[in-house]
Amino acid sequence: MTEPNKGRSGASFFNDVRVRGIIAQIVVLGLFVGLIGYLVSNTIHNLEVRQIATGLGFLSREAGFDVSESVISYTPADTFGRVIIVGLLNTLKVAVFGVVIATVLGTVIGVSRLSSNWLVARLATVYVEGLRNIPLLLQLFFWYALITVSLPSPRQAHKFAEGWFLSNRGFKFPWPVWEHGHTLGVIGLLAAVIAIYLLGRRANRVQAETGNRPNVLIPGLAALIGLPTVGWLIGGAPTAFDVPALTGFNFSGGALISPEFAALLLGLSLYTSSFIAEIVRGGIIAVPWGQTEAAVALGLRRGLVVRLILLPQALRVVIPPLTSQYLNLVKNSSLAVAIGYPDLVGTANTTINQTGQAVEGVAMIMLAYLTVSLTISAFMNWYNGHISLRGGR
Amino acid sequence: MSTEYKPHPEDALSHVEEPATVYPVNPPTKSMDLLGWAKSNLFGSVPNTILTLLALFLLVKILPPIVDWAFISSVWSSATPDACRVDGVGACWAVVQNKYRFILFGLYPYEEQWRPVVSTLLYIVAVAVSCNPRFWSRRLLGLWAVVVIGSGILMWGGILGLPYVENEKWGGLPLTLMLSVLGIALAFPLGILAALGRRSSLPVIRSVSVVYIELVRGVPLISVLFMASVMIPLFLPEGVTINKLLRAFIGIVLFTGAYMAEAVRGGLQALPRGQYEAADALGLGYWQKTRLIILPQAIRLVIPPLVNQFISMFKDTSLVFIVGLFDLLNTVKTALTDPLWRPFYVEAYVFTALIYFLFCYFMARYSQYLERHLNTGVRR
Numbered sequence: 001m002t003e004p005n006k007g008r009s010g011a012s013f014f015n016d017v018r019v020r021g022i023i024a025q026i027v028v029l030g031l032f033v034g035l036i037g038y039l040v041s042n043t044i045h046n047l048e049v050r051q052i053a054t055g056l057g058f059l060s061r062e063a064g065f066d067v068s069e070s071v072i073s074y075t076p077a078d079t080f081g082r083v084i085i086v087g088l089l090n091t092l093k094v095a096v097f098g099v100v101i102a103t104v105l106g107t108v109i110g111v112s113r114l115s116s117n118w119l120v121a122r123l124a125t126v127y128v129e130g131l132r133n134i135p136l137l138l139q140l141f142f143w144y145a146l147i148t149v150s151l152p153s154p155r156q157a158h159k160f161a162e163g164w165f166l167s168n169r170g171f172k173f174p175w176p177v178w179e180h181g182h183t184l185g186v187i188g189l190l191a192a193v194i195a196i197y198l199l200g201r202r203a204n205r206v207q208a209e210t211g212n213r214p215n216v217l218i219p220g221l222a223a224l225i226g227l228p229t230v231g232w233l234i235g236g237a238p239t240a241f242d243v244p245a246l247t248g249f250n251f252s253g254g255a256l257i258s259p260e261f262a263a264l265l266l267g268l269s270l271y272t273s274s275f276i277a278e279i280v281r282g283g284i285i286a287v288p289w290g291q292t293e294a295a296v297a298l299g300l301r302r303g304l305v306v307r308l309i310l311l312p313q314a315l316r317v318v319i320p321p322l323t324s325q326y327l328n329l330v331k332n333s334s335l336a337v338a339i340g341y342p343d344l345v346g347t348a349n350t351t352i353n354q355t356g357q358a359v360e361g362v363a364m365i366m367l368a369y370l371t372v373s374l375t376i377s378a379f380m381n382w383y384n385g386h387i388s389l390r391g392g393r
Numbered sequence: 394m395s396t397e398y399k400p401h402p403e404d405a406l407s408h409v410e411e412p413a414t415v416y417p418v419n420p421p422t423k424s425m426d427l428l429g430w431a432k433s434n435l436f437g438s439v440p441n442t443i444l445t446l447l448a449l450f451l452l453v454k455i456l457p458p459i460v461d462w463a464f465i466s467s468v469w470s471s472a473t474p475d476a477c478r479v480d481g482v483g484a485c486w487a488v489v490q491n492k493y494r495f496i497l498f499g500l501y502p503y504e505e506q507w508r509p510v511v512s513t514l515l516y517i518v519a520v521a522v523s524c525n526p527r528f529w530s531r532r533l534l535g536l537w538a539v540v541v542i543g544s545g546i547l548m549w550g551g552i553l554g555l556p557y558v559e560n561e562k563w564g565g566l567p568l569t570l571m572l573s574v575l576g577i578a579l580a581f582p583l584g585i586l587a588a589l590g591r592r593s594s595l596p597v598i599r600s601v602s603v604v605y606i607e608l609v610r611g612v613p614l615i616s617v618l619f620m621a622s623v624m625i626p627l628f629l630p631e632g633v634t635i636n637k638l639l640r641a642f643i644g645i646v647l648f649t650g651a652y653m654a655e656a657v658r659g660g661l662q663a664l665p666r667g668q669y670e671a672a673d674a675l676g677l678g679y680w681q682k683t684r685l686i687i688l689p690q691a692i693r694l695v696i697p698p699l700v701n702q703f704i705s706m707f708k709d710t711s712l713v714f715i716v717g718l719f720d721l722l723n724t725v726k727t728a729l730t731d732p733l734w735r736p737f738y739v740e741a742y743v744f745t746a747l748i749y750f751l752f753c754y755f756m757a758r759y760s761q762y763l764e765r766h767l768n769t770g771v772r773r
Contacts, residue, residue: 025597032601039628046627117441118434119448133753134746135708138722142746145738331613338715345615358623365619366612373611 043359052356059084065350067342069258080351087347088368094264094343095330095372101269102329103322106276113281124277131274137335139271144263144339151259154250163243165251168259172244175255181235188231192223199223260341264333272329276322283318284310315387323380327373334369344368474733488737489744492728496745499564499719499727505556509567512544516570524759526766541575560638564719566748572720573707576645577653580706581699583646584653585692589683591654592661602654609651614712618644622716641713649706656698660691693767700760704753711749721745 013019047054059081066076071089074082112124131139148168152158157167163174176182199216207213232238244254287310295309336343345365352361435445467484468477477485489496498506519540522528548567551557563571590602609617621644626634664687672682711722719727725745729738 021595025595028601029597042630043624043627046629046631049631115444116434116437117444117448120444123448123452129754129757130750133704133708133750133757135711135722135749137711137714138742138746138749141722141726142739142742145742149736149738334613334615335712337615345613345619349619352623358627362616362620362624365616366608369613369616370608370611 047359050356054357054360056360058351058355058357058360061355063351063354065354067347068340069256069261069342080355083347084344084351084364087342087344090341090347091330091333091336091343091345091368092372094261094268094333094336094341097265098268098272098329098333099326101265102272102276102325105269105273107280109273110277110280111284113277114284128274128277131270132278136267136271136332137338140263140267140335140339143266144259147259147263154246157246157251163241163245163254165244165246167251169250169256170259170262171257172251172254173257174241174243176238177240177242179235179238179240181232181238184231184235185228186231188227188229189224192227195223195227196220258341260336260339263339264336264341267335268329268332271332272325275325275328279318279321279325280314282321283314286317287313312387316384319380319384319387323377323384326376326380330372330376331369474737477737484740485737486740488734488740492725492731492734492741493744495565495728496721496725496741497565498567499724500562501564502556502558502562505550505558508547508550508555508558509563509565512547513567513570515540515544515547516567516574520574526763537578544571560636563638565724566721568719569707569710569721572642572645572710572713573703576642576649576710577699577703577706579646580649580653583650584657585688587650587654588657588661591658606651606654609648610655614644614648614709615715617648618712618716620644621647637716638718641716641718645706645710645713648709649702652702653699656695656702657691659698660693660695661687663694664691696767697760697764700756700763704756704760707752707756708749721748 044054060079062077063080063083064076065083067074067083067086069090070086071093072082072086074086109124109127112120113128115121115124147170151166151168154165154167154169157165157172159165163172165172196216199220203214203216242253242255244251244256291309291313292305295305300308333343334345337346337349340346348361348365352358355361436442462483464484466482467486468482469486470490471477471485471487472491474485474487476482477487494503494506498509501509519537522536523533544567546552547555548563549558549560587602587606590598591606593599593602618641621640622637625640625643629635668686668690669682672686677685710720713720714723714726717723722745725741729735729741734741
């Protein structure tokens with residue numbers, strides 16, 4: 001070789017790394033496309049043989065089956081499309097409550113494991129090791145059986161006060177008859193939350209400028225109580241309650257926490273909280289002891305040390321694994337199908353059985369979970385970027 | 394110096410005026426008698442004392458009734474549930490006594506159940522041997538081949554005078570163990586391939602890997618199992634069928650492979666760049682570099698997360714219940730459909746939970762041990 005090849009190594013054509021790379025990619029792509037094509041053609045053939053319709057047309061057909069609980073109004077005369085929305089909302093309902101409860105419980109248990117109190121630390125350890133080493137599905141069966149088998153029937157229900165009943169049909173309690181006043185009250189609550197957020201930001205700005213922090217607590221509390229009350233009063237101050245009463249073999253009226261929902265929420269929150277506890281513990285350990293000592297040396301009070309020094313640093317370690325625990329909780333909520341809670345998988349599964357359109361059904365389940373998962377990770381990534389160290393400032 | 398003359402610690406003070414001699418005085422030992430320990434660990438401050446008292450109150454409230462229920466007033470052995478229906482009787486462990494064969498081995502023919510016992514033991518021994526870093530060598534693969542083939546022969550039978558048992562009748566603990574151990578064994582190479590693919594510089598291979606990993610990690614195992622059980626029959630050419638067990642197994646392997654890929658990727662990323670560059674400088678090709686330099690180090694780094702993955706997989710196999718396989722969880726649930734023993738579900742679930750707990754707890758402890766063990770190896 002008298003002249004070196006520019007851009008190509010001196011090797012022969014088939015030994016060139018880039019040529020090999022391209023060939024490898026063509027082969028992989030070919031195999032991949034070929035496999036997909038083969039599977040699709042088999043599927044189309046099989047669907048024809050079994051005379052199963054394709055397409056999403058079934059979504060606008062009448063579902064014809066009932067679901068035990070729903071956030072939005074639903075009757076068997078509604079469409080398959082609506083029943084799947086009902087399932088999705090049920091999944092989101094249990095996921096939102098589950099995330100909140102698991103986070104609170106997990107934080108408390110995680111801090112307890114680090115407690116200087118030997119007994120408390122031991123109890124927290126037992127809690128964590130016990131819950132996370134037993135399959136969630138087994139725990140769900142246990143809670144569900146505990147509620148449905150051990151609690152009395154509606155006729156012998158535990159009665160805490162007028163209209164508050166606990167039985168094997170769930171927990172019944174009075175609920176306001178919904179009117180404009182309640183809607184306005186909820187709007188007032190949202191306005192109060194926004195107001196408190198703005199107050200906090202203004203307080204931070206004033207503190208940065210003058211060194212004095214204006215009081216946020218009292219105006220905040222005033223907004224939190226005052227605004228919803230004003231909304232409620234403007235709406236005519238409705239006070240009517242729908243009180244449950246025993247009629248025949250079951251209760252009517254009022255609001256209900258069903259045994260399925262309660263078992264699922266309990267199982268999911270306890271199971272996930274044991275993992276969150278470990279994450280919180282890891283996050284606290286990850287902050288060097290010197291940080292606490294330095295903060296104390298600066299004369300900060302104990303509460304301020306935790307809020308200003310420890311928490312921001314621990315959060316940086318905690319957020320990424322916490323995100324995956326939240327995602328796990330959402331995905332694990334699909335185990336609802338095993339105890340009969342009508343979540344997304346449950347309603348989609350019934351739809352598949354009724355229409356035979358498995359491909360579309362499974363695709364919709366996966367799409368819904370992917371959307372929820374990606375939304376949560378996007379939000380948590382944003383939050384993580386928000387609190388992480390900003391380099392080069 | 395200090396060994397020549399050791400004054401009594403109290404003498405040390407009386408000798409201070411003597412120059413140039415500093416006697417080492419041991420720090421005061423913490424008084425570790427029970428009272429001192431309790432004072433520092435339980436009643437150190439007022440809030441601490443309140444916490445201790447609260448915890449003690451809870452324990453006193455909860456523990457004695459549980460102990461009484463489980464051990465003292467419980468029925469350990471009875472052929473019928475009548476003995477458990479008497480008032481004041483605690484736990485009815487007789488349900489375990491009557492149902493344990495079904496819970497542990499499912500529908501496997503009763504007289505032949507020594508075969509799943511032996512295969513379960515084979516698996517447990519093989520796992521135990523594999524846990525010891527001293528035995529990590531190629532010969533381990535041979536042991537596993539023997540165990541897998543041996544237990545397969547035992548479970549199916551049909552030769553050596555063993556009656557044939559179709560795999561629809563397999564169930565209980567052996568099924569759970571086989572699904573998780575074989576699942577992890579097959580998911581591992583798949584995960585390595587996907588992790589390498591995700592780190593590849595070739596865009597097509599990278600995108601295929603990313604789509605696979607993210608798609609599977611974004612959806613619940615149930616939906617993967619559903620897909621495997623309802624869609625694999627549609628994917629196959631007409632006339633070809635594969636049974637429920639294999640379909641669920643494929644679903645589990647695909648699912649776990651994606652999680653393994655992320656664990657392995659962590660190991661690949663943790664390797665210093667110099668290792669890659671040094672291998673390139675030696676003139677090694679991609680596969681030589683990967684096989685001889687990168688993977689041995691990367692896999693060593695990710696063994697603890699892989700063990701954790703195995704634990705969660707062991708628990709996750711309980712989901713095959715949903716596609717109708719008789720794993721350990723489904724057998725206990727089926728055993729409880731017997732109306733005679735149905736009221737004693739707590740005891741049956743506790744028994745099953747204990748089995749799961751023992752496996753998972755020891756694997757978790759092992760993973761912690763391994764983390765320490767491997768770290769010291771690296772630090773030298």
